[in-house]
Amino acid sequence: MNQEVIEQLPLPEFAKVRYRPWHLEDLDAGQGSSHNPHFAHDGQTGAEIAGQAVAFHHLSEELHEAGVIVTNIQSAREEYQDLVDQVLGKVVDPGRDRLTAANFDQFNTGLFVYIPAGVTVKPVLHLYLDHLAENGDMAAHNLVYVGRDSEATILQETHTVGEGTSKVSIVTEVLAARNAKLTYANLDALSEDTAAFMHRQSNLQDDARVDWVNAAFNDGNVIAGLTSKLIGEGAHTEAKVAAFTNRKQVQGFNTELINTGRHTIAHIFQRGVILNSSSLIFNGIGRIIKGAKGSDGQQESRVLMLSRRGRGEANPLLLIDENDVTAGHAASVGQVDDEQLYYLMSRGLTQQVARKLVIRGFIGEILAKIPDPQTRQDLVNQIERKLAHENV
Amino acid sequence: MKTLKVENLHVNVAGKEILKGVNLTVNTGEVHAIMGPNGTGKSTLSQAIMGHPAYEITEGKITFDGQDLAEMSVDERARAGLFLAMQYPAEIQGVTNAEFMRAAVNARRPEDDQIGVLPFMKELDKKREFLSMSAEMANRYLNEGFSGGEKKRNEILQMMMIQPSIAILDEIDSGLDIDALKVVSRGVNSMKSDDFAVLMITHYQRLLDYIVPDFVHVMMGGRVVKTGGPEMARKLEAEGYAGLRDELGLDIVLTDEDADEDITGGLI
Numbered sequence: 001m002n003q004e005v006i007e008q009l010p011l012p013e014f015a016k017v018r019y020r021p022w023h024l025e026d027l028d029a030g031q032g033s034s035h036n037p038h039f040a041h042d043g044q045t046g047a048e049i050a051g052q053a054v055a056f057h058h059l060s061e062e063l064h065e066a067g068v069i070v071t072n073i074q075s076a077r078e079e080y081q082d083l084v085d086q087v088l089g090k091v092v093d094p095g096r097d098r099l100t101a102a103n104f105d106q107f108n109t110g111l112f113v114y115i116p117a118g119v120t121v122k123p124v125l126h127l128y129l130d131h132l133a134e135n136g137d138m139a140a141h142n143l144v145y146v147g148r149d150s151e152a153t154i155l156q157e158t159h160t161v162g163e164g165t166s167k168v169s170i171v172t173e174v175l176a177a178r179n180a181k182l183t184y185a186n187l188d189a190l191s192e193d194t195a196a197f198m199h200r201q202s203n204l205q206d207d208a209r210v211d212w213v214n215a216a217f218n219d220g221n222v223i224a225g226l227t228s229k230l231i232g233e234g235a236h237t238e239a240k241v242a243a244f245t246n247r248k249q250v251q252g253f254n255t256e257l258i259n260t261g262r263h264t265i266a267h268i269f270q271r272g273v274i275l276n277s278s279s280l281i282f283n284g285i286g287r288i289i290k291g292a293k294g295s296d297g298q299q300e301s302r303v304l305m306l307s308r309r310g311r312g313e314a315n316p317l318l319l320i321d322e323n324d325v326t327a328g329h330a331a332s333v334g335q336v337d338d339e340q341l342y343y344l345m346s347r348g349l350t351q352q353v354a355r356k357l358v359i360r361g362f363i364g365e366i367l368a369k370i371p372d373p374q375t376r377q378d379l380v381n382q383i384e385r386k387l388a389h390e391n392v
Numbered sequence: 393m394k395t396l397k398v399e400n401l402h403v404n405v406a407g408k409e410i411l412k413g414v415n416l417t418v419n420t421g422e423v424h425a426i427m428g429p430n431g432t433g434k435s436t437l438s439q440a441i442m443g444h445p446a447y448e449i450t451e452g453k454i455t456f457d458g459q460d461l462a463e464m465s466v467d468e469r470a471r472a473g474l475f476l477a478m479q480y481p482a483e484i485q486g487v488t489n490a491e492f493m494r495a496a497v498n499a500r501r502p503e504d505d506q507i508g509v510l511p512f513m514k515e516l517d518k519k520r521e522f523l524s525m526s527a528e529m530a531n532r533y534l535n536e537g538f539s540g541g542e543k544k545r546n547e548i549l550q551m552m553m554i555q556p557s558i559a560i561l562d563e564i565d566s567g568l569d570i571d572a573l574k575v576v577s578r579g580v581n582s583m584k585s586d587d588f589a590v591l592m593i594t595h596y597q598r599l600l601d602y603i604v605p606d607f608v609h610v611m612m613g614g615r616v617v618k619t620g621g622p623e624m625a626r627k628l629e630a631e632g633y634a635g636l637r638d639e640l641g642l643d644i645v646l647t648d649e650d651a652d653e654d655i656t657g658g659l660i
Contacts, residue, residue, distance in 0.1 A: 343481060357491075363486065
């Protein structure tokens with residue numbers, strides 16, 4: 001796609017989020033590498049990509065022999081072109097909007113994961129994508145292809161490393177073949193000086209299952225799209241999103257699940273916490289296409305406001321074009337419950353500790369789904385860090 | 393010995409005076425029961441002692457171990473040794489029972505002597521079994537989806553883990569069948585010592601068959617109108633609160649009488 005065509009595409013629609021001032025469309029993907037891992041450590045299975053380099057890589061002999069591939073996308077394009085072609089641009093339409101098109105045009109880093117048919121990957125695949133801020137903007141494209149009857153759990157962390165004001169664009173395409181089972185957990189931790197556009201999408205074939213568990217713990221401005229298309233009959237997706245916003249940050253989320261196949265199940269569960277004068281917007285979109293008989297679409301989005309200066313929204317949208325379905329939604333924006341605080345304090349907990357427990361509990365159901373105890377603990381520490389800055 | 397002393401206590405809730413001069417002294421080593429008809433201020437008294445922000449003290453005071461409670465926050469009162477088993481405990485999603493109780497136990501211990509997970513769990517298991525509670529309750533979210541009876545047991549379990557000096561039990565018997573009542577009573581009785589006092593609030597004499605009080609106080613119209621021994625509870629059960637009111641010559645309308653009159657009034 002040439003520049004002229006890209007510039008004529010519309011910007012993606014994130015209702016109630018004013019992101020134009022971030023100039024995400026002026027992306028200029030930087031070059032540069034770091035050869036030492038910043039996050040991955042011995043004993044883990046997976047990879048860390050830092051700029052254009054693979055800083056860490058480990059797969060057991062057994063997984064190698066089974067044909068599992070975990071590498072960066074540049075190498076994958078050279079070595080596994082046919083596999084890449086089956087996913088790249090096949091899950092996400094490159095022309096869906098201007099920011100997505102710019103990603104397709106510029107990406108020069110990202111992760112590639114391939115699980116062949118009938119393979120169960122037992123250890124959690126730890127994937128790290130480092131945005132090296134000193135090299136400027138990052139355009140990353142992740143591809144995950146989970147073959148028929150295979151199973152895997154991915155825990156991906158996306159961090160900013162180093163200082164510098166920059167932009168990030170990440171598009172992730174996931175293809176889950178017939179009866180594939182994938183849990184894809186994400187911890188997003190980009191810095192305060194990083195403005196980001198993210199779009200994650202999974203397409204599910206018959207009886208496939210993809211569970212998203214996304215913890216948006218960025219410190220900067222972010223718009224994040226998450227889409228699951230339930231194309232095959234009996235496909236099932238659970239999309240869980242936990243978000244924390246603090247200071248003057250804005251984070252906007254479009255979480256869209258599309259039931260196309262018959263007897264498909266699509267559930268959205270979102271929890272957001274707002275500190276200081278930050279804004280957090282959850283747009284939950286459930287679409288049930290005509291012909292998706294016997295399908296179920298549910299969504300629940302809740303926002304906890306810890307500050308009067310913040311802004312929070314939970315906007316549910318259900319678009320149903322089929323009669324034989326079940327669907328529902330719940331949304332709320334509220335404050336910490338005084339009766340809960342009183343109860344906890346009546347057992348001797350200080351107000352500070354009581355509040356922390358209530359807040360942690362609020363997103364606890366999502367945290368519990370993060371497939372690694374150390375990462376769960378890191379997230380709890382992150383929450384404490386954000387709460388410590390509460391009155392800054 | 394520690395003493396909880398309530399002196400001429402007046403309390404407003406939402407601008408309405410509920411307590412109109414309560415006097416009461418509870419020492420560690422003693423078991424007290426407060427009885428009284430509905431709407432007479434029993435729960436208000438317990439919430440005022442614990443420090444619920446909606447309960448405003450307009451006159452009089454409460455002291456614990458010589459300290460004026462008005463100067464202490466809710467959590468300070470708890471750490472000083474007060475405990476309130478609530479009638480309607482809050483449900484908190486995402487926080488497990490065990491995690492919460494360990495935080496509560498540690499809140500009363502010095503920074504350098506916090507109880508670790510393993511010794512805590514051992515202690516919790518012991519007390520949980522004593523109360524015939526299932527093992528899975530430790531990992532369930534705090535009070536979430538608990539039945540009425542499970543909530544009551546959970547309050548008693550917390551009391552046994554936290555080991556307060558004075559425990560106020562607000563209608564711990566309501567909604568319990570006889571077996572559950574026995575279990576809960578066994579928990580309370582196991583705590584009895586010279587360093588522990590109980591103040592039970594109840595409608596029914598039945599509870600007092602299992603936890604035998606040293607003192608029974610009757611509240612009516614926002615005051616303690618009579619104090620006696622366990623025999624008084626049995627007399628009340630037989631004669632009702634209206635009988636005692638008339639005997640004392642009090643000019644108080646009882647809530648349930650009120651309701652009766654309303655019904656008749658509406659019909660005629």
